[in-house]
Amino acid sequence: MRWYFKAIGPKKIFEFVALVVFVIFFMGPLLNLAILAFTGKWNYPDLLPSVWSLKWWTFVFQQQDIAKSIGLSFVIAALVTGISIVLCIPAAYAFARIRFPLSRFFLFSFLLTHAFPKMGLYVSIAVLFYKFGLMNTLAGVILIHIINVLMFMTWIPTSAFRNVHTAQEESARDVGASPFRVFRSITLPMALPGILVASIFTFLNSLDEAQGTFLVGIPDFKTMPIVMYSIISDYPAYAGAVFSIILTAPSIILLVAAQRFVSADVLASGFQIK
Numbered sequence: 001m002r003w004y005f006k007a008i009g010p011k012k013i014f015e016f017v018a019l020v021v022f023v024i025f026f027m028g029p030l031l032n033l034a035i036l037a038f039t040g041k042w043n044y045p046d047l048l049p050s051v052w053s054l055k056w057w058t059f060v061f062q063q064q065d066i067a068k069s070i071g072l073s074f075v076i077a078a079l080v081t082g083i084s085i086v087l088c089i090p091a092a093y094a095f096a097r098i099r100f101p102l103s104r105f106f107l108f109s110f111l112l113t114h115a116f117p118k119m120g121l122y123v124s125i126a127v128l129f130y131k132f133g134l135m136n137t138l139a140g141v142i143l144i145h146i147i148n149v150l151m152f153m154t155w156i157p158t159s160a161f162r163n164v165h166t167a168q169e170e171s172a173r174d175v176g177a178s179p180f181r182v183f184r185s186i187t188l189p190m191a192l193p194g195i196l197v198a199s200i201f202t203f204l205n206s207l208d209e210a211q212g213t214f215l216v217g218i219p220d221f222k223t224m225p226i227v228m229y230s231i232i233s234d235y236p237a238y239a240g241a242v243f244s245i246i247l248t249a250p251s252i253i254l255l256v257a258a259q260r261f262v263s264a265d266v267l268a269s270g271f272q273i274k
Contacts, residue, residue: 036241056238066227070246073223077206080145084202088153089195096161110151118211126215141221144212149202160194161187200254207250
């Protein structure tokens, strides 16, 4: 055994230990949530529940506010993603292809929503929304979600469009393709992986948004994160675990589905100003 560890070397041992620690740190809370969500009876000092049950799932979905908040969260996230694509993709293409004064400044300005404490920003926005009658409205909630995702939907697609070589577009134009057809047939398909990554981040960010929704949407618009706070404080931990899984599952599913598009190069280049 001593010979085996000497053969693989201390560096490999350290990397393996670091990997195990990371897996435990990352998967441990998720595993604990999964166990709690299906627990019927779990007494200390048992390592696992003595009774497994789905009663807490039934309890959660029987709560009218909870079921409504789940549907509302997915509707808002889908609307925010669709509207952001319509608004930001043309802007991203302009940043990538058109050189105009202060272009770097305008691109950098989309970072400002993440450069300061969000609560202070949301309070200022809420004051404006109150003057325009957008408080406690679906439009107000969608707008504050869009403000929060502008960076993702602008920076990453801008990088994706920049990675499409202009020579490919020029070759298509030389054979008679119109600018719209060049964009539809060449530019957009090649930039699509980056756009999909930005769309997934936008959807998940909107799904998890709580502070802005709380300030603008209460009392009529309660999304999953807002209801989750009340569940954690007012209901047993088992119900909170169920709701946490419902809130976390879309993130895991979408990221796994998009792993072929997500790479360090795409993300790193997406957050560079050139």
